[in-house]
Structure formats: C-alpha cells, structure tokens
Amino acid sequence: MSRWNVYVTNEIPKPALDMLEEFCDMEVNRTGKVLEKSVLLEKVKGRDAVLSLLTDPIDAEVMDAAKGAKIFANYAVGFNNIDIPAATERGIMVSNTPGVLTDTTAEMAWALLFSTARRVVESDKYSRMGKYEGWGPMLFLGQQVMNKTVGVIGAGRIGLSFAKRAKAFDMKVLYSDVAANPEFEKEADGQYVSLETLLQESDFVSVHTPLLPETHHLLGEREFKLMKNTAILINTSRGPVVNEAALVKALQTGEIWGAGLDVYEFEPEFAPGLLELDNAIVCPHIASATFETRTKMGIIAVTNILAAMRGELPPTCLNP
Ligand code: DGY
Numbered sequence: 001m002s003r004w005n006v007y008v009t010n011e012i013p014k015p016a017l018d019m020l021e022e023f024c025d026m027e028v029n030r031t032g033k034v035l036e037k038s039v040l041l042e043k044v045k046g047r048d049a050v051l052s053l054l055t056d057p058i059d060a061e062v063m064d065a066a067k068g069a070k071i072f073a074n075y076a077v078g079f080n081n082i083d084i085p086a087a088t089e090r091g092i093m094v095s096n097t098p099g100v101l102t103d104t105t106a107e108m109a110w111a112l113l114f115s116t117a118r119r120v121v122e123s124d125k126y127s128r129m130g131k132y133e134g135w136g137p138m139l140f141l142g143q144q145v146m147n148k149t150v151g152v153i154g155a156g157r158i159g160l161s162f163a164k165r166a167k168a169f170d171m172k173v174l175y176s177d178v179a180a181n182p183e184f185e186k187e188a189d190g191q192y193v194s195l196e197t198l199l200q201e202s203d204f205v206s207v208h209t210p211l212l213p214e215t216h217h218l219l220g221e222r223e224f225k226l227m228k229n230t231a232i233l234i235n236t237s238r239g240p241v242v243n244e245a246a247l248v249k250a251l252q253t254g255e256i257w258g259a260g261l262d263v264y265e266f267e268p269e270f271a272p273g274l275l276e277l278d279n280a281i282v283c284p285h286i287a288s289a290t291f292e293t294r295t296k297m298g299i300i301a302v303t304n305i306l307a308a309m310r311g312e313l314p315p316t317c318l319n320p
Contacts, residue, residue, distance in 0.1 A: 004048035004309045009035055009056050012075055013291070016298025020051070023306055041065040049305045054078055055267075058094075060086040071308040073301040076288075077101055078238060079318060080211045088319045095304035095314045098157070100296035101288035106161035108287035109206050109236045112260025113150075115281055116232050117143040117204070122278050143203065143230060143257065146170055151202030152190065153218070154209030154237065155181040162206055163188035174198045177209070199226040204234065211238035219243065224250035232258040236287040239264040244271035251277050262287045 006020060008028040020026050027043070029035055034055040035043065044050050044066035052058055054076040063069070063086055071093040074082060079096050087094045115121055123140045126132060146169045152159045155177040164187055166173050173190040175181075180192040195218075199205065205227065209215045219233070220243035227233070233256060235242055244265040250256045258279040264270055267285060274280060288294065304314035313320055 001309065004305070005046065006049045006051060006305060007043050007047045008051040009040065009043070010053050012051070012298040012301070013295040015295050016302050019299065020302045020305065023309065024049075037062075044069065049073065049308060051075060051301050051305065052082070054081050056081060058082040058087075060090075063087060063090050063092055066092075071095065071305055071314060073304045073314070075297055075301045078210060080238060084319055093308060093314060093320075094318045095301070095316045096318055097297040097300040098316055100300060101293050102157045102161045104290050104293040105158045105236050105287040106165065108262060108283075109158075109162045109208070109234050109260075110165060112234050112236065112262065112281055112283065113204055113206065113232065114145060116234070116258045116260035116279075117145050121281050143232065145204070148172075148203035149174060149201055150204045150206065151175070151193075151198035152188075153177075153195065153198065153205065153207045155184040155190070156208060156210070158236075159206075159208035160184050160188055162208060163190055174202055195223070196226060199223055200228075202231060203228065204232050206234040207237045207241055209237055209241060211240055215241050217241070217243045219247070221246040221249070224255045227256050229254055230257045232256070232260065234260045236262045239267055244274065247271070248273040248277070251279050 004024045006024045006026045008026055010029050040056060040062060044062060047066055047069050049071045050066055050069055051073045058072050058081055060083060069092060072082060073095045075097060077096050077098045082094050084094055119140045119142045149172040150166050152163045152173060152175040155175050163173050173188050174193045175184055175190040176193055176195045176198045184190045218241050224246060247259060248271050251259055260281045262283045263285055270282065274282060300316060304316060307314040
C-alpha cells in the first residue's frame with residue numbers, strides 16, 4: 001500500500017501526528033495560526049487526505065482544489081465548517097471526532113456555570129488589581145447554584161453528560177429538544193418542556209445543540225425577555241445559536257444576570273460591548289481543551305484517515 005500524502009491544517013497533539021507519520025507523508029501547518037483561505041486552497045492541492053479544524057471553511061471550492069482527496073477528517077465533533085452535501089456529491093468522505101469530548105465539554109459548561117454564578121473571574125481580577133481591603137458582607141454576591149433549576153437546550157450526548165451532574169447539586173433539570181429523549185429522562189431525571197417554559201423557569205440555561213439552520217439564533221431578544229432577570233446563560237456549543245448582539249443588550253440592561261461563554265457568533269471576533277461586561281465570562285473556545293481529550297480527538301481523526309487509506313469505511317464517517 002503506497003503512503004498517502006496528508007495535509008494537517010494546524011498542529012495537533014504529538015501522539016496523533018506520530019501515528020499519522022508512521023503510515024503517511026504529511027505536511028503540518030505549524031504557524032499556530034488559522035490558514036487564510038487562499039493558503040488553504042494551495043496547501044490542499046494534490047493531497048490524498050486533509051485533517052481539518054473547525055476553523056477551516058471546507059466548502060466546494062476547497063474540495064475542488066483538493067481534487068483527488070478521499071477524506072476530510074475534521075478534528076472536532078461539530079462539522080458545521082464542512083459542506084457535507086458538496087463532499088458527498090464529489091465522493092469525498094467526511095469524518096468527525098464524537099464521544100471523546102462529551103464529558104470534557106460538559107465539564108467546561110459546569111465550570112462556566114459556577115464561575116459566572118459565583119463571580120470567580122470578576123473577583124479574581126479585583127484581587128489582582130489591589131482592590132481587596134478586607135471581608136465585606138456585600139462583596140461579590142452571586143447566585144446560589146444548589147437546589148435551583150437548570151434548563152438544558154439540546155438533549156444529545158453532551159447535554160446529557162452535563163445534565164447528569166445536576167443531581168450532585170440537588171437541582172431540578174428541564175430540557176428541550178425537537179423530541180423527548182427517554183434516555184435523558186431516565187439518566188438525568190430531566191423533564192421535557194417547551195423552549196419557552198425552559199427559558200421562563202430555569203435559573204441556568206445551558207446550550208448543547210448543534211448549529212443547524214433551525215438552531216441559528218435560537219436565542220435572541222425575545223428569548224432573553226422570557227428568561228428570569230437572575231438567570232445565567234451558558235454556551236459551549238456554537239456561537240451562532242445565540243444572537244450575540246441581543247445577548248450583549250440583555251446583559252447590559254439586566255434582562256438576564258450573566259453569561260458564561262466559550263463560543264461566539266463570529267469567532268474569533270466578539271460582539272461589540274461583550275468584552276466590557278463584568279457579568280460575562282468569555283473563554284476562547286476551550287471546552288474540549290484537555291490534554292487527554294485533544295489527544296484522543298487527534299487519534300480518532302488519524303484513525304479515520306488510515307481506515308480510508310486501507311479502503312475501509314472510516315469509523316466515524318459522516319457521509320458513508
Ligand atoms: C468541537 O469538537 O466541535 C468543539 O467545538 C471543539 O472541540
């Protein structure tokens with residue numbers, strides 16, 4: 001079997017690159033920066049496979065430039081950056097990295113929830129600025145988490161992993177999705193409600209839905225008005241699920257109390273005004289960023305490429 005020629009659009013953990021290098025010739029973008037589209041179009045030429053990131057827009061133009069490529073192995077569970085119908089039309093396989101980042105992402109959602117509710121980032125900044133002059137009864141009052149209601153939008157793998165942990169804090173779980181999910185109800189003791197009810201009754205709302213045409217701007221001005229003024233929004237899924245300008249307004253006016261964000265509508269840009277808000281935590285899309293998970297994601301992406309090279313169906317192919 002001849003060695004494949006693979007382009008890797010950004011550096012990923014070494015064990016995955018070592019595994020790829022054992023069987024394939026590879027070139028890796030080691031600049032640490034997202035490739036300009038024009039560079040990407042050049043770099044994919046003549047490759048058998050491309051290991052892409054969620055920041056690479058893999059559209060028909062890129063696929064045509066990569067003429068002859070058999071697979072785009074995306075280093076993410078999300079694949080909204082890839083035009084799957086265009087790939088299928090061209091006989092190109094697309095794969096993702098499901099499963100291994102489920103708990104890691106859920107963990108980050110909880111980290112954001114607690115940090116926002118208890119003003120961890122804001123108060124840390126305050127201490128570092130030399131402002132702490134002693135214990136105060138009114139210093140950085142936040143929202144209690146235990147015994148409250150958490151609303152989970154999207155009852156897939158990550159939503160379920162997140163919701164299961166709510167039991168530990170004696171919380172009531174509501175969830176909404178396109179249909180009820182018996183597994184979610186059994187494992188997370190979640191109650192299926194409409195999105196409206198979820199927004200009205202939840203103290204914390206955590207978004208776990210993929211970005212689809214139907215979920216674009218699922219939350220906007222109207223939805224923030226439905227939420228409690230003490231509510232906190234957590235988003236670790238995809239930025240465009242939330243209308244970010246409307247979110248900034250809701251945070252500025254006190255329509256909602258806070259937001260813990262890992263994803264943004266126009267990454268890496270932030271909506272005007274967002275960074276000035278003390279009631280928002282703004283992490284740079286790191287929900288899956290643990291040493292363990294990022295390595296596993298790389299191994300899955302490489303495993304998909306190697307399977308395709310052997311003429312087998314890649315284990316997590318999205319368009320078999
Ligand atoms: C994904 O995989 O889709 C996450 O957003 C990044 O790990």
